[in-house]
Amino acid sequence: MASKILIIGACGQIGTELTMALREEVGNRNVIASDIREGSKELMASGPFEVADATNFDQIQDLVMHYEIDEIYLMAAMLSATAEKFPMKGWALNMNSLFHVLNLAKDKKVSKVFWPSSIAVFGPTTPKHDTPQNTIMEPTTVYGISKQAGERWCEYYFKKFGVDVRSIRYPGLISYKTLPGGGTTDYAVEIYHEALKNKKYTSFLKEDTELPMMFMDDAIRAAMSLMEAPADSVKVRSSYNLAALNFTPETLSKSIRKHIPEFEIDYAPDFRQAIADSWPSSIDDSSARKDWGWKPEFDLEKMTREMLKGVKDFHEV
Numbered sequence: 001m002a003s004k005i006l007i008i009g010a011c012g013q014i015g016t017e018l019t020m021a022l023r024e025e026v027g028n029r030n031v032i033a034s035d036i037r038e039g040s041k042e043l044m045a046s047g048p049f050e051v052a053d054a055t056n057f058d059q060i061q062d063l064v065m066h067y068e069i070d071e072i073y074l075m076a077a078m079l080s081a082t083a084e085k086f087p088m089k090g091w092a093l094n095m096n097s098l099f100h101v102l103n104l105a106k107d108k109k110v111s112k113v114f115w116p117s118s119i120a121v122f123g124p125t126t127p128k129h130d131t132p133q134n135t136i137m138e139p140t141t142v143y144g145i146s147k148q149a150g151e152r153w154c155e156y157y158f159k160k161f162g163v164d165v166r167s168i169r170y171p172g173l174i175s176y177k178t179l180p181g182g183g184t185t186d187y188a189v190e191i192y193h194e195a196l197k198n199k200k201y202t203s204f205l206k207e208d209t210e211l212p213m214m215f216m217d218d219a220i221r222a223a224m225s226l227m228e229a230p231a232d233s234v235k236v237r238s239s240y241n242l243a244a245l246n247f248t249p250e251t252l253s254k255s256i257r258k259h260i261p262e263f264e265i266d267y268a269p270d271f272r273q274a275i276a277d278s279w280p281s282s283i284d285d286s287s288a289r290k291d292w293g294w295k296p297e298f299d300l301e302k303m304t305r306e307m308l309k310g311v312k313d314f315h316e317v
């Protein structure tokens with residue numbers, strides 16, 4: 001019998017595409033999407049959906065029992081820029097939702113958990129280039145602190161209670177199906193929308209701010225292959241470094257200009273610049289490659305082609 005999967009935060013930037021990919025893989029009825037609000041038409045029409053609040057243990061437990069869930073993907077979170085504005089709310093959402101899921105796994109109500117961490121776990125004292133799997137981690141954002149604490153709890157629940165929790169430190173994620181919200185890396189999505197609509201974009205990060213990034217298809221494939229890996233090959237139970245591309249707003253604008261020659265970019269850095277400056281510019285993901293065979297498929301040129309096509313359709317629908 002196919003595993004029954006619950007996705008919490010199914011209507012967000014990652015959740016939307018993850019839900020559709022998992023439904024494709026294990027069948028629509030076996031993937032229960034949940035969020036505090038309804039999502040895209042495609043998602044709502046494709047299988048079961050339940051309104052649930054990730055911070056409400058009883059609501060999550062009821063779903064797990066009702067649908068006899070085996071695996072949970074916890075995708076609900078408040079991202080870096082928004083969490084700087086609402087620190088206590090961000091901390092409460094990011095931590096309480098994780099505890100609820102880890103406790104359900106500890107009590108054997110579910111057998112496997114996926115939870116995304118982020119490059120935000122690193123900080124200004126971390127080596128900036130080829131940031132190693134194990135290194136100094138002194139995050140300076142509320143979001144980063146919550147993800148780092150979350151990683152420690154994941155490893156703790158694995159070691160202490162045998163909870164099969166698996167995690168990836170995602171870089172900035174680029175996609176066209178659902179707009180991201182509240183992240184520092186979101187400029188790299190907005191830029192495509194503005195390039196197509198107005199042929200110009202004002203970046204809130206400086207031209208030479210290099211950050212690790214990834215196209216959504218790679219991010220989804222990574223989560224699914226980590227979850228499919230045999231348990232004993234998953235050596236890292238905090239969270240895996242994961243890399244695909246690194247670029248600056250300037251390099252990204254050049255790749256767009258190859259398709260839209262009149263595209264113009266200017267720069268007006270805001271509070272998100274300091275967040276970006278505290279993060280690595282490239283990541284060493286050799287542990288993920290070695291342990292479960294990770295390899296990205298999208299480079300900058302391929303991603304730009306897909307994004308321009310996808311964003312165009314997004315605005316035409």
Ligand code: SER
Nearest residue numbers: 079080118183184185
């Ligand atoms: N993309 C996220 C953010 O910018 C980082 O995980 O907040």
